[in-house]
Every structure is written in C-alpha cells, then in structure tokens.
Amino acid sequence: MAPTTEDDILRSARSLLVGGGYNGFSYADVAASVGIRKASIHYYFPTKADLVASLVARYRAEAAAGFAEVSRQNPQPLDRLKAYIAFWSACIADGTNTFCLCALLATQIPVLPEIVVAEVRSYFEVLATWLAAVFDEGCARGDFILGDDAATEAEKFMAAVHGAMLSARAYGDARVFDLVTAPLLAQLASRT
Incomplete structure (x- = not known):
C-alpha cells in the first residue's frame, strides 16, 4: 500500500x-x-498538538505490535530483552532511528500540550507493562532472580535503555549504547 x-x-x-x-x-x-x-x-x-498526539499514538501502536512480535519470535524472556536492546542498538548504529520518540518528548513535557503529554505517558505505560510481563515470566520460569518486583525492574530497565540512547546521542557514538546496555543483560543472565 x-x-x-x-x-x-x-x-x-x-x-x-x-x-x-x-x-x-x-x-x-x-x-x-x-x-x-x-x-x-x-x-x-x-493543530500541531493534534499532529504530534496522532504521531505518538501511531508510534505507540507500532511499538505494541513490535513488542508482541518480539514475544512471539522469542519464547525465552531473556531473549525478548536481548531483541529489544538489539533493535535499538541497530537503529542507533545505522542512524535510522537514533532515539525513542517518546523518550525525547518526555524530556519536553513541561512545554508540551496536555494531549501530547497524555499520549507520551500512554506509550511509557505500554512499554513498562510489556517489560514487567517479561520480567514476571522470567522470574516465574526461574530464569531471573529479581532484586525488586517485576514492575520496578521494568522501570529500571526502561530508564537504563533510554539513558543509554541519550548518552550515545550526547557523545555522538553508537557504541556507548552497547556499553551501557550490555551489563544489563549480563546481570540478568548471571542471576539465572
């Protein structure tokens, strides 16, 4: 089409x-x-607010579909997290999508119209819910030993990944993303 x-x-x-x-x-x-x-x-x-809110709503829907596909293709919870990080690593490395749109907009919440803020928050809720489910399943299967509940681990993981994006962008070096995210996965794998 x-x-x-x-x-x-x-x-x-x-x-x-x-x-x-x-x-x-x-x-x-x-x-x-x-x-x-x-x-x-x-x-x-x-209005511009309508445009950006629509863009974020579409972005959130595409991300939700992407999370579902990652889950479908990766039955193991650790592999889902690896795939999520690998997606961003590849985007940052090839320059096609160097930063999560909603992470960028979250830094601007004080100046955003409320309709856009609501959409950005909805995206983060969708991502956090998916990540928490991955952590929950990994814990239930005995793959992960979590230091906190799954929802808290999901928030920490999400913050680390978005922070890694920010650092890679600040340094202009895609390798920084991998330097920050590799230990996240190694730590989870070492808990098994």
Whole structure:
C-alpha cells in the first residue's frame, strides 16, 4: 500500500521532532518537507498538538505490535530483552532511528500540550507493562532472580535503555549504547 499524504506528514513530523524537538519545527517545515501547502496539513491535523498526539499514538501502536512480535519470535524472556536492546542498538548504529520518540518528548513535557503529554505517558505505560510481563515470566520460569518486583525492574530497565540512547546521542557514538546496555543483560543472565 502506497503511503498517503497523512503518512508523509507524520513521517516528516517525526523526523523533525527527533531532529529538533517539539518547538523546533512548524507546519511550514512539514509542508516544505512533504511538498504540500500548510493548509493541507490543517486538513488532517487542525493543530500541531493534534499532529504530534496522532504521531505518538501511531508510534505507540507500532511499538505494541513490535513488542508482541518480539514475544512471539522469542519464547525465552531473556531473549525478548536481548531483541529489544538489539533493535535499538541497530537503529542507533545505522542512524535510522537514533532515539525513542517518546523518550525525547518526555524530556519536553513541561512545554508540551496536555494531549501530547497524555499520549507520551500512554506509550511509557505500554512499554513498562510489556517489560514487567517479561520480567514476571522470567522470574516465574526461574530464569531471573529479581532484586525488586517485576514492575520496578521494568522501570529500571526502561530508564537504563533510554539513558543509554541519550548518552550515545550526547557523545555522538553508537557504541556507548552497547556499553551501557550490555551489563544489563549480563546481570540478568548471571542471576539465572
């Protein structure tokens, strides 16, 4: 199926957001990128908040589908966590997707419209729920011995992965991501 104008607008907005943050782009930037008039963007997304909230909602849905696929392809909980980290490692290394959109937006919550904040928080809830389920299953199977409950371990893991993204971006060195995340997996594996 060929991308629609709406898809092109969302793709452009995502690139602009990751490149410069919420206040770092305008409808004029999106229009120039997509090759349409600003009025055309307003047809799909009446406000910038609507555009970004829709983008985050789509991002969250794609991530949820991705988590389900990772779970389907990796029956072992540790392998699911490895696959999650490997996904981000590959994205950061090849430059296609160097930062989680919602992690970036979370740093800007004080200046974001409430509709966007709600979508960002929903993404984190979906990710934390999936990770907690992975930790729960790993613990129930005897694969992991957790230092805290599964929900807390999920939050710590999520924070470490997002922090690794931030460090890799700050240093301009994709290898930093792996330096931070490799011990996370090694620690879990050593608990088994």
